[in-house]
Structure formats: C-alpha cells, structure tokens
C-alpha cells in the first residue's frame with residue numbers, strides 16, 4: 310500500500326524507515342530534501358503532492374503551527390485528490406487537533422490524532438506508544454500501519470483526546486527529568502558517585518524514565534544526544550499548561566516545571582538536546598554529573 314509521510318526529523322525518519330522496511334511504498338516530503346534522499350522513498354514536492362498520491366498520509370512535525378499549515382494550508386494535505394485519512398503523529402495539543410479535524414472534515418478527509426511516546430530509540434525499534442483518537446473504524450483500518458511503529462492505544466473518538474493523553478504523559482516526563490537532575494546534582498555535591506546513584510535509584514523506589522533511560526544514555530556519558538530538542542519539551546509543557554488552565558484544574562507542579570524548562574531553553578538554546586536541562590542545576594551547584602564509569 311502507498312503511504313504518505315511528511316516530516317522526516319528525529320522521529321519521522323526512523324518511523325518512515327520502518328514503514329519502508331515493512332514493504333510499504335512510501336511517498337515522502339520534508340522541507341529539507343536531504344532527509345527524503347536518505348530514506349530512499351519517492352520524493353514529493355509538497356504536502357499536497359503526497360496527498361495526491363496516497364490515501365493514508367502520516368505526519369511527524371515540530372509544532373502545532375506547522376501541522377496546521379501542512380494539513381490545511383495552501384498546497385497542504387487538504388488539497389490532495391487521493392487522501393482519505395490524515396494521521397498526525399506530532400504533539401500539537403487538543404485545540405489544534407480539533408481545528409485540523411474540523412477543516413479536513415469539510416473535504417471528507419478523516420483525521421486521526423496519534424501522538425507518540427518512546428523517543429528516537431522507540432521509533433527505531435518500532436516500540437513506540439501511540440495514543441490514537443478518532444473514529445474507531447478508522448483506528449482499526451490504520452492498525453497494520455500503526456503496528457509497524459509500536460503499540461497503538463485507542464484513547465477515544467473525541468478529536469484531540471489523544472493529545473490530552475500525550476500532554477499528561479509528557480508533563481510527567483518533563484517533571485521527572487528535572488526532578489532527577491535536581492537530586493543527582495545534590496548527591497554529587499555531597500560527594501556521591503552519580504553512577505552509583507543511578508544504579509540505586511533504578512533498583513529502588515526513586516526510579517523514573519529519566520534514571521532508567523535519559524541519564525545512562527545521554528547525561529552520565531555527557532553526550533547530550535538523546536534526540537529531542539529543548540524547544541519541543543518547552544512546547545509540550547506550554548500546551549499542557551494551556552489545556553490545564555482552560556480546564557481550571559490545579560497546575561502548581563506544572564507551573565514550576567514550565568519555569569524550569571523555560572530557563573533551560575534560555576540558557577542552553579532552543580535547539581539544544583533536552584537532556585542539557587541538567588546544566589543549569591550543575592552550574593548553580595558548581596558540580597558536573599558524570600562522566601559515566603568505564
């Protein structure tokens with residue numbers, strides 16, 4: 310089956326590669342043409358051309374504004390002649406997902422909202438958690454494609470509800486990364502070995518996705534190359550805060566987490582890897598966490 314794929318970045322490229330390896334005929338577009346060349350897929354020159362050539366179009370794009378533009382803007386997916394289903398794998402928040410759903414519905418294009426969790430490693434291994442909302446029958450029809458990327462969870466038929474689930478997940482991921490950074494910096498200042506700290510945390514009740522994955526992979530070895538930009542984490546926390554404020558629910562922890570990530574983006578730069586979030590903690594404490602034990 311021909312599948313369209315738009316956005317071949319840190320996440321999109323390994324996901325698209327898995328689809329090619331699974332035998333799908335892929336037509337792809339990224340505004341960076343080198344990304345399509347790397348993939349060995351058929352290249353399109355616009356989102357509309359992708360949607361002229363495939364019934365199912367997937368997208369993995371950086372921000373809500375880019376997803377909206379690619380899906381519904383000029384030369385966007387909405388203008389395609391063949392497309393029946395648009396599956397957005399990006400984190401855009403529920404308001405943008407609803408906007409995309411409503412605009413595509415005017416052209417009888419079904420929107421499935423499908424943000425993902427699991428990072429670049431999960432994308433490479435086909436081990437992502439995909440959170441999907443939209444019509445159940447469309448979720449079932451997309452099953453063979455989504456199954457190549459990971460485990461697809463049906464969140465509900467309400468447009469945008471998968472985005473709400475994703476924002477809840479990422480607020481926790483954002484939270485435990487800064488919390489783990491803060492306590493490991495404290496331990497190192499007190500003279501503890503950070504490698505021992507991470508081993509103990511992972512064997513005990515302090516284990517988090519940060520101690521299990523981000524610290525061993527990118528912080529202790531000081532490679533800071535996990536593959537998720539600080540600006541994207543700031544975006545996810547901002548989207549969470551917008552939704553939570555609109556709902557009128559407590560945001561005491563989210564507010565603090567948002568402030569810490571905003572400060573990290575300022576000091577490390579928006580394009581820095583999000584694992585550099587530990588550096589402002591290190592600088593304030595006058596210590597360095599790592600390097601990893603050989």
Ligand code: NAD
Pocket residue numbers: 315316317318319320321338339340341344369370371372375378379398399400401425426427428429536537538541
């Ligand atoms: P990225 O910045 O690495 O990739 C985005 C890609 O989109 C780039 O290749 C860029 O050239 C392309 N692009 C930008 N504007 C475009 C346009 N107008 N038309 C076509 N292509 C365009 O981002 P990423 O890390 O791959 O993240 C993609 C999405 O997945 C984001 O919404 C992010 O929040 C989410 N996400 C990322 C991770 C991660 O670990 N990186 C994990 C889960 C979810």
